[in-house]
Structure formats: structure tokens, C-alpha cells
Amino acid sequence: MPAADRHSILAAPGLLLLVTFFVVPVGIVFDQGLFDPAFTTAHFERFLARGAYMAVFLNTLRVSVVVAMACLLIGYPVAYFIVRQPPRRRPVLMFLVLVPLWMSILVRTYAWMVVLGREGIVNGLLMTLGITDQPVKLLFTTGAVYVGMVQILLPIMIVTCYSAMTEIDQNLLRAARILGARSGQAFARVFLPLSLEGAVTGTLIVFILSMGFFITPALIGGRRDMMMANLISSQVSQTNWGFAAALAIILLLATVAVLVAARLLTRRLVYAAAKTDTP
């Protein structure tokens, strides 16, 4: 047996794992969505025909984009702040960022119910300060979904940006300064282009995770804040397996499409930021 073949045996356990836990389940989903029992596109036609389903899909996209952007706008500066701290302080700050990740999403979402509820902390504060007489409706709103999801996903964004930023040699910034760059110029021309890759990756990870979010919109969102995962869940509970599978396929393809588009777009962006004019 040639050496290459013998070595490829070593890949077998990993391959087996991938097939069992990834290829087979996704295959079953595709099978359920497209065959009933013969090949059919009925489930997809149903999705396209009913505006309500489309509204859920668009809402999922919108929430995911908003959450990913909000995480980027908050997480990138936080990661930058941590990276600029003295080396001894950084692990402590990163630890604090990571602590919320150890709590389940369910617990954190319940915590938001306590914070945002009619008799919650925020309303209590507003009324004590005399800003309002009546409790403001905070819970079961789109805003609550945004706040909850951003809080849950932010650590992932910060960690991704942070690890990209620690790769950047701090001497590069010093070099930029001594060569004539003000601190803002050093950031824009050296730090930003070198950390952009990490920021894009973090944003895409948060986006992917958002697309599949289930608990948070279900518990603290309003009725119009239903997302694809909630819709799939309700179809499954009504034993509409075929339609649920079709929805899952649509969600998967949409996520992949956005991912590919974002990569193509940002590759040019990263390139443009890195590139200055050559002779």
C-alpha cells in the first residue's frame, strides 16, 4: 500500500465523526424537506406563498444583521481597550469578559426578564427618578431581543477581535508614530487594517449564531419577533416534519449565502484598507 494511502487511514476517525454527526443529519433534513415520499417542492412553495413565513425569514435576517453590527461596534473598541492595557491586566479583563459565557443562555435570558419586566430594575429606577409614572413596556419588544442577544453574543465578538489584535506587534504602532503618524493615523493605517480580518470573522460568527437563535426571541421578544428557529420549532411540535425541514434548509442556505457574500465583499475591503497607492 503506498504511503499516502496508509496515512489517509489516520483521517478515518475524524472523517467518521464528521459523517455521523454532520453529513448524515443534514442529509436527513434535506431528505425530509425534498421528498414526501417522492421528490416535491411543495414545502418551499408553501414558504414562498405565505407572506407570514417570509416575514419571519426577513425578521431573522434583520435581527442577525443588527445584532452582528452592534456586537462589532461595541466589541471591537472593548477588545482594543483591553489590548492596550498593560500585559498583566489583560488576562483579568479577558476573564471578566468570558465569565458570562459560563452561564447558560436560558439563565441569562431569564435575567433579562427580571431586568426589563414591568416591575423590573429598569422600570423601578425610571419611576423612582420620576421620569415616568407608569411602567414602560420594555419586555416582549424587539428592543429587548436586541439587547439580550447582543449581551449574550458580545463575549464571542470580543474574544475573536482580541486574539486578532494580540497578534499585532505593538512595535508597529510605535514605528508608525516615530515615522510621523499621529496616534489616530497610526490606528487607521496600521492597526485597523491588520485587525480587520479578526473583526470580520467575529462579525460573521455572531451573525451565524444569531441566525439560529431560539430561546431569547421566544422568551423576551414580542409576537412579531419570531425567528426562523422558533418557526421550525412550532412546525415540529405540530409534526409538520417536511415543512420544518424545508425551513431549516432555507435557513442554512441563506446563512451560507450571506457568509460567502460577506467574505467576497470584505476580501476586497481588507485588501483596499491594506493597499495604499503603489507607483
Added chain:
Amino acid sequence: MTDSTEPSGARIRFHNVSKRYGDVAALADFDLEIGAGEFLTLLGPSGSGKTTALNILAGFTEASGGDVRIDGQSILSLPPEKRNVGMVFQSFALFPHMSVFENVAFPLKLRKTPKPVMRDKVAEALDMVRLGDYAGRRPSELSGGQQQRVALARAVVFQPAVLLMDESLSALDLKLREAMRLEIRHLHSRLGSTIVFVTHDQGEALTLSDRIAVMRDGRIAQIDTPDRVYDQPTTRFVAEFIGQTNLFDVTPADGGGVHVADLGVAIPAEGMNGAKAISLRPEKIRALANGSDAPDAGMVVFDGMVDEPLFLGETVQYSVNLPSGRTMQFRENRGEGRAPLRRNDRVRLAFRPHDAVPIVRD
């Protein structure tokens, strides 16, 4: 870069500069004057404050006290970008997302240099470091020596009055390091900038510098030309840090000279006033062949036993046990007619009194 007729270097003056980190003084009452166009090396072990001094000059570290002036103007309140100082970093610090051309053009672009002028200056700087054909490459596509030269071109392309080099050669391998020394010397005479070079490598310091400031514990232990720092160290620390040497404690002898207990000899008075020890370089000591080779008049003679010969190429270094129990080193050129000494050979050694350098301080 510039006409060599117009001196472009700046005078630098450190005035009582100090830097404290908590209880630790990285720099204490640091006083230093560097002439326009001078090549000055800050030489010292790690923790001696040389990098702190450089970082204060560059504007990366704030001084706790004192003043730093470039051409008479205090610079401590200026941010790094306003100091008109070039710098070559130990890690080179080339921007990985820019081509060689863009790296070198970076300081010019920030100074809003018109494009045609910029192109010419970058080309000139790259030609100077013999990398004219590499403008389109990325730093990651270059060897260490080439990266070093790009860093050099980038640091001088905007004709700074002062050029700082922080352990700039230590990332290179030995051969390359020696080639770069020559290149830097050459560059210095061509540019005329004042160069402040930081290193822990005494060889680099000796070959490159106009003057060397040997640093220890945040202070200058001795500052002088390379040959004087080597030949006339005033402290034990400098004598041991620069080159190799034998240090012997001495006591005042009757008649004005000093007595060297370890060698069992006396050295006449000349210049020995206040000496606590003497420094004797290994190459200043000669072996006499079995007493047949009479020493020159006035040489100091003593005996020892060869412990370990060390072959160094063109020279052999011998470790010699003295009757007092001390070990010392001496070095001689090979092929001087006499058979090489072997372990346990008795040997008679001699040196000229004025080659024994008096050490007055620790």
C-alpha cells in the same frame, strides 16, 4: 540622501534625566551630550537603562525628571511624530500589509510629500540599501537581512536629524551582523545624522561607534572613544564588560607602587595612585620560553602552570593556575616558533607595567 557638505545631524542633550518604575530607578541622573553627526552607542547589560534612555528620546516613555533637548529645544512635551527622529527596531517593525515601497514611502506620505518627489526619494533610499529591485515585494517575502535594510531605508528616507537603533542587529545571524556593521558605518558617513545605537554586544559597540557610553544600573559607568574604553577602563564593571580581562586586587606598596598579591609582584608607581585593582588584558601577557627568552627591561615577570589551552583559530588562549590558587587567562598568536604549551607545563609570564590598567572604582 543629502550633500555630505551640509551637516544634517542634531545635537542631543540629556540633562539629569531620571525614570522610576515604582521603587526601581531605570535611569538615574542620566547626563549625556551627543555631538551633531556623532555615532554614539549605549552599551550595557539588560536592565542597565539603555533602552529606557532610547525610549525617552523617541517619546515612547515619559521621563520622571530632567530634560532632553535636540539642538537646544526641549522635546519632552513633543509626541514621537513631532520629534523628527528615525528609528530602526530590533524586530524591524515593518508593516506586513504594505509592500516594501509603501513601507519606505510611509513617513513621506505622512509629511504630504508630492508624489514624484516621494517616488524619487523612496527609490534613492532603496538603492542606497541595494534593494532597488524589491520595491513591490511584501516584507514577509524578504530575508532577515533584507528586512533590516528596508527598516533602515524607511528610518532615513525622511532625512531625520537623529537616527535611533535599538538592538538593530541582534535579530540577524553572525555573518550578516558583521556585514551590516560595515553597511551601517558607511551609511552614517553618508547621511551625517546623529546616530544613537543601543546594544549589549560589545563587538558592535567597538566597531561602530565614535563614542561608547557604557551603562550600568541606570547610570553611565564610563563614556569615551572605543579604544580608550577598551584600553583604559576606569571601573571593574567596564573592564569586565568590554572584552576579556584579568582583574587583580592590589595594595599600596612601599615606595609608591602597588603590590599584586595573586601574582607575587610589585608594579612601579606610574599612574597607580589610588588603584584598588589592576586590569590585565589576556593579549598583553607574553609567555617566556624556559627562561632562555629574556624579558625586556622593566617587564613584570611571574610564574604559573598551564591548566587548559583553548584553540581560538589565529590565537590560542591559555588558562593558567597561579601559586596563589587564582586562575588567569593569557592569549598568544599561533606559530611563533615555539611549540604550543600543554596542560601542566610550567610557564613564565611577563607584561609591561603600563599595560596594567589601574581600576579606581568598582
